[in-house]
Amino acid sequence: MRPVPAALPLAAALIASIAPPLPAAAPPTTLAPAESLFAEGRFAAADSLYARTLARDPGDTLAILRRGTIALYENRLADARALLRRAVRQAPADPRRHSLLAEAHYRADRFPAAARELRAAGRETKARMLEDFGDRRPRRIEGDSTEVPFLQTDPLPVIEASVNGSAPVKLIIDTGGAELILDPRFADSVGVRRFGQETGLYAGDRTASFERGRADSVRIGRLVVRDVPVDVQSTRQYAAAARGERIDGIVGTTFLSRFLATLDFPRGRLVLRARGSEAAKAFQAQAEAERRIVVPFWLAGDHFMVAWGTLNGGPPRLWFVDTGLAGGGFTCPRSTLEEAGVDLGGSPEVEGVGGGGKVKVVPFVAERLTLGEAEVRKVFSFFGPFPETLERRFGFRIAGLVAHTFFRGFALSFDFERMRLYLAPGS
Numbered sequence: 169m170r171p172v173p174a175a176l177p178l179a180a181a182l183i184a185s186i187a188p189p190l191p192a193a194a195p196p197t198t199l200a201p202a203e204s205l206f207a208e209g210r211f212a213a214a215d216s217l218y219a220r221t222l223a224r225d226p227g228d229t230l231a232i233l234r235r236g237t238i239a240l241y242e243n244r245l246a247d248a249r250a251l252l253r254r255a256v257r258q259a260p261a262d263p264r265r266h267s268l269l270a271e272a273h274y275r276a277d278r279f280p281a282a283a284r285e286l287r288a289a290g291r292e293t294k295a296r297m298l299e300d301f302g303d304r305r306p307r308r309i310e311g312d313s314t315e316v317p318f319l320q321t322d323p324l325p326v327i328e329a330s331v332n333g334s335a336p337v338k339l340i341i342d343t344g345g346a347e348l349i350l351d352p353r354f355a356d357s358v359g360v361r362r363f364g365q366e367t368g369l370y371a372g373d374r375t376a377s378f379e380r381g382r383a384d385s386v387r388i389g390r391l392v393v394r395d396v397p398v399d400v401q402s403t404r405q406y407a408a409a410a411r412g413e414r415i416d417g418i419v420g421t422t423f424l425s426r427f428l429a430t431l432d433f434p435r436g437r438l439v440l441r442a443r444g445s446e447a448a449k450a451f452q453a454q455a456e457a458e459r460r461i462v463v464p465f466w467l468a469g470d471h472f473m474v475a476w477g478t479l480n481g482g483p484p485r486l487w488f489v490d491t492g493l494a495g496g497g498f499t500c501p502r503s504t505l506e507e508a509g510v511d512l513g514g515s516p517e518v519e520g521v522g523g524g525g526k527v528k529v530v531p532f533v534a535e536r537l538t539l540g541e542a543e544v545r546k547v548f549s550f551f552g553p554f555p556e557t558l559e560r561r562f563g564f565r566i567a568g569l570v571a572h573t574f575f576r577g578f579a580l581s582f583d584f585e586r587m588r589l590y591l592a593p594g595s
Contacts, residue, residue, distance in 0.1 A: 199230055209486040209564040211238045229258050240272050241466040243587050248272040263289040277306050293364040297380040306395045307426050313447035314389030318436040323494035324409045327438055330387040332358040337416040340406060342492030345420030346471040348396060351403040354416040362400055391440055409494045421471035425584045432579040434594025443585055461591040463540030468562045477539040479508045485567035493571030498534045498549035500568030501559045512551060528552050537574055542591045544574050
């Protein structure tokens with residue numbers, strides 16, 4: 169069918185190497201309440217029960233693994249590494265545990281240690297990429313902060329950046345992606361090194377390959393980031409999301425996590441503040457003083473930011489914060505629609521584009537959508553892009569994905585030190 173105007177392409181949403189999910193074995197009876205809380209995404213309450221178990225039995229295998237996983241979700245990286253090392257020692261042949269420990273090292277820029285764990289998990293490609301950095305500290309930021317304009321805000325924000333000293337090129341901002349993603353033709357033109365292919369999960373449960381790579385430098389405004397991991401995959405297919413302009417890359421969550429970043433949709437700008445910098449501290453103090461909407465979030469995998477919200481006045485659910493759904497503000501699995509009593513009825517099926525190719529979608533309207541205390545009415549939404557396999561992939565339920573048009577009226581800031589989202593309504 170011919171797409172309606174609102175059915176614009178879905179950008180590179182949901183790119184992630186397909187690593188094994190968490191163990192799904194039946195828990196001991198004494199841990200059943202903790203496991204139920206974990207499955208619901210009630211991480212603090214679950215962690216308290218796991219801690220009680222370890223007070224009685226310091227060697228409990230599942231409690232150690234879950235506490236390490238929760239610490240990773242909360243970005244408490246030193247705690248996560250200590251617990252996940254214990255979990256690995258208890259089951260050294262389990263690739264899932266090595267993958268979790270690798271992520272804890274990777275987020276802390278401990279690339280040699282991350283590479284060892286990835287190799288133990290059978291993930292050779294990313295291990296080779298990380299080993300290429302040697303002893304150099306990756307993702308070194310030169311500068312304190314910068315502000316760059318959006319070349320466009322809708323259907324997705326686009327900025328200019330330079331890679332390896334190139335002329336400025338256009339990049340989409342999409343927290344549904346992980347690393348900085350570069351088009352292969354552009355990557356080759358600026359000498360990005362490549363280390364082999366992996367497979368990713370995309371909109372509509374489609375899969376596609378991408379390559380791991382390394383860029384020497386990325387310049388955005390006044391800031392330069394040195395020695396940057398990148399993913400290499402075709403991005404020029406997203407020209408329709410940039411009003412026909414050529415797109416040479418996508419700025420994803422992992423890259424943004426090195427900063428206290430603000431996507432200021434009303435004012436059409438991206439603000440980057442190096443984590444721990446004076447600019448970041450000043451923002452945190454100002455945000456507290458202004459009593460902005462504050463939403464705690466957790467980070468699963470390499471880029472899955474999840475936070476509590478509701479649909480149509482229903483019970484709280486965990487949403488994946490993915491800004492890259494062009495033309496829409498929400499998508500979810502069928503189970504969430506059924507719980508909310510949403511009837512797609514005779515809504516027409518249209519076609520969008522995701523990282524894995526074309527995706528059939530059905531438009532609908534979310535009458536009332538919230539993220540924390542932020543609320544938007546009449547949110548244009550799609551059924552179809554949300555990968556059904558993502559709903560339970562991490563052992564807890566991700567019930568939907570909140571996206572671009574929901575955030576369009578806010579300045580949205582990501583604080584990966586305090587693990588908070590800040591939403592400031594536009595004037």
